[in-house]
Every structure is written in C-alpha cells, then in structure tokens.
Amino acid sequence: MGYKIVVFLGPTLSVAVARQHLDAMYLTPAGNGDIVKAVIDHAPSVIVLIDGVFAQSPAVRHKEILWAMSRGVRVYGASSMGAVRAAELAAYGMCGYGMVFRWYRRTPLADDADVAVAMAPAQLGSFPLGDALIDIRLTLKRAVLDRIIERKLQVTLEQLARSIHYTERSFKKLISIAVEHGLSGPELLALDHWLQGGKRKQKEADAIGLLTLLSSKSFEMKTRAEPSFFELTEAFACDMEYYNFTEIISNSDLY
Known part of the structure; x- marks a missing residue:
C-alpha cells in the first residue's frame, strides 16, 4: 500500500x-x-x-x-x-x-x-472468554425491539449484567444468574434460544x-x-x- x-x-x-x-x-x-x-x-x-x-x-x-x-x-x-x-x-x-x-x-x-x-493469553491468540457489557446491552435492546422480551426484563437483566465482574461476564453467566434470581419463565427461555443468532457484536x-x-x-x-x-x-x-x-x-x- x-x-x-x-x-x-x-x-x-x-x-x-x-x-x-x-x-x-x-x-x-x-x-x-x-x-x-x-x-x-x-x-x-x-x-x-x-x-x-x-x-x-x-x-x-x-x-x-x-x-x-x-x-x-x-x-x-x-x-x-x-x-x-x-x-x-x-x-x-x-x-x-x-x-x-x-x-x-x-x-x-x-x-x-x-x-x-476476559481474554486468553497472547500466546493462545487473545481470544475472548466472555462478552462485553456494551454488546450485552445492545443485544437486550434488540431483543425488546424484536419482541422477544419486555422492557421490564431488559432493565433487570442489564442491572444483573452490570453486577457481574467483567472477567466473568457473559451471556451464559447472565442467564444463569437470572434463573438464580427467580426470573426463569417463557420470556427468559425465549431469550436464551434467540441469543443463538440474535447477539449484537458492535x-x-x-x-x-x-x-x-x-x-x-x-x-x-x-x-x-x-x-x-x-x-x-x-x-x-x-x-x-x-x-x-x-x-x-x-x-x-x-x-
């Protein structure tokens, strides 16, 4: 060039x-x-x-x-x-x-x-070991727009995601903690399934x-x-x- x-x-x-x-x-x-x-x-x-x-x-x-x-x-x-x-x-x-x-x-x-x-050591390629909060928040916003979840659940999940230290933060961890907080139900199940192809990677x-x-x-x-x-x-x-x-x-x- x-x-x-x-x-x-x-x-x-x-x-x-x-x-x-x-x-x-x-x-x-x-x-x-x-x-x-x-x-x-x-x-x-x-x-x-x-x-x-x-x-x-x-x-x-x-x-x-x-x-x-x-x-x-x-x-x-x-x-x-x-x-x-x-x-x-x-x-x-x-x-x-x-x-x-x-x-x-x-x-x-x-x-x-x-x-x-969190990321792997540089010798192994520095690949991600979790998800960034900004991508989680944008994904949850998209889930509301796609009518997968309601606004109330979006706010609750964002609060839970922020409470997770960045070294452990991931969609999998978020769903697990949501279940522990008694949020399991049709909405959360629908979100978990939708995440397979609906994640925002800004x-x-x-x-x-x-x-x-x-x-x-x-x-x-x-x-x-x-x-x-x-x-x-x-x-x-x-x-x-x-x-x-x-x-x-x-x-x-x-x-």
Missing part, C-alpha cells in the same frame, strides 16, 4: 478475520509502552488501537499515544480500549471510529469496563468497519502526518526509563 499500518488486536476480532479486511502488521493487545515500541521497531505511518490490556498489566498511556502523534504517526481507535482512548484524546488529534467510540465521546462518565472482556462490527475503511481506495494517506508538539513529562520519562527507551527522553526535539 505505500505506507505501513500496525494494528493492536485481541479479543474483539481474530487476526485471521482482520486480515480479510486489511493487510497490516497485527500485534497483541497494547499495554503501557507498546505503542512507543511499535513506533521504534516498525516506523508505521498509521497505528490502529482496537484492543488493550486492562488489569493484568498497566494499560496503554494517553501520553504515549500523544508521543506517537508527535512523531507524525496517525493513530486511530475503535471498539474497545481504542474507542476509550480515542474519545479521551479526540481533541488532541486521535481519530475515533464507530458506535462504541461515539458512545464514549458523548458519555464522559462511562465506565471503561463496559467494553472489557465491538466486532466497529473493528471491521475501521479496517475496511483503512483498506479502501477512498482512504488516501500517502504521507505521514505532520509532527505535532509534545511536552515531555516526568511520568512519561519514568515510563520510558522503565522500558529502556532512554533514547526517547534524550532527544532534544521532544521539548
């Missing part, structure tokens, strides 16, 4: 499916320091942040995204951690895409955990949409973006020293 794209991807979409939409370098979910490392190792023109780590190790920092953009890298975010960071950094030039991004953009106090899911749809956009002929980006100003902070410098990126903090062009 004439420019290099690095994509941080994990439980939202498999790499095999992602490659059907965009030929790029795919890396495991981003954590603290990984975007800086990608810029140093691969010199991409574009970085796409879809998935990132949440609790098992430090999350990707806002400052390293700003640093990447200061080096002329265009940074896009969607679906999961990418949508969260894009909503937070839109005013500084990070590009967000999709419904999940737009929801975070207009809901400043939204919980990051609404897009979080995170996945947003990821595919962004990758498709970046691969389309209408997307033109033949050169790197113009570098922007970056203010070095003590916290960022400490991070770079920790990850042994000392050459970054010694470069005078960062000031």
Whole structure:
C-alpha cells in the first residue's frame, strides 16, 4: 500500500478475520509502552488501537499515544480500549471510529469496563472468554425491539449484567444468574434460544468497519502526518526509563 499500518488486536476480532479486511502488521493487545515500541521497531505511518490490556498489566498511556502523534504517526481507535482512548484524546488529534467510540465521546462518565472482556493469553491468540457489557446491552435492546422480551426484563437483566465482574461476564453467566434470581419463565427461555443468532457484536462490527475503511481506495494517506508538539513529562520519562527507551527522553526535539 505505500505506507505501513500496525494494528493492536485481541479479543474483539481474530487476526485471521482482520486480515480479510486489511493487510497490516497485527500485534497483541497494547499495554503501557507498546505503542512507543511499535513506533521504534516498525516506523508505521498509521497505528490502529482496537484492543488493550486492562488489569493484568498497566494499560496503554494517553501520553504515549500523544508521543506517537508527535512523531507524525496517525493513530486511530475503535471498539474497545481504542474507542476509550480515542474519545479521551479526540481533541488532541486521535481519530475515533464507530458506535462504541461515539458512545464514549458523548458519555464522559462511562465506565471503561463496559467494553472489557476476559481474554486468553497472547500466546493462545487473545481470544475472548466472555462478552462485553456494551454488546450485552445492545443485544437486550434488540431483543425488546424484536419482541422477544419486555422492557421490564431488559432493565433487570442489564442491572444483573452490570453486577457481574467483567472477567466473568457473559451471556451464559447472565442467564444463569437470572434463573438464580427467580426470573426463569417463557420470556427468559425465549431469550436464551434467540441469543443463538440474535447477539449484537458492535465491538466486532466497529473493528471491521475501521479496517475496511483503512483498506479502501477512498482512504488516501500517502504521507505521514505532520509532527505535532509534545511536552515531555516526568511520568512519561519514568515510563520510558522503565522500558529502556532512554533514547526517547534524550532527544532534544521532544521539548
């Protein structure tokens, strides 16, 4: 394509499916320091942040995204951690895409955990071990529109879903807890059956949409973006020293 794209991807979409939409370098979910490392190792023109780590190790920092953009890298975010960071950094030039991004953009106090899911180790492909709350909520909304359940049950199930820690949250777990709370009945049975083909996968749809956009002929980006100003902070410098990126903090062009 004439420019290099690095994509941080994990439980939202498999790499095999992602490659059907965009030929790029795919890396495991981003954590603290990984975007800086990608810029140093691969010199991409574009970085796409879809998935990132949440609790098992430090999350990707806002400052390293700003640093990447200061080096002329265009940074896009969607679906999961990418949508969260894009909503937070839109005013500084990070590009967000999709419904999940737009929801975070207009809901400043939204919980990051609404897009979080437990995932397998990177060595095993970072595949999802559950369902994100945002996908559960959109699915229940669709179930009401399809007249599978009533609005009252939707509200109750959303409350139950939110009470489940994201590491254990799934449709299967939700139905099980609903039964434990005495909600078993025709509506719940109908929902359980409908879920086999009725689940909303908005995170996945947003990821595919962004990758498709970046691969389309209408997307033109033949050169790197113009570098922007970056203010070095003590916290960022400490991070770079920790990850042994000392050459970054010694470069005078960062000031």
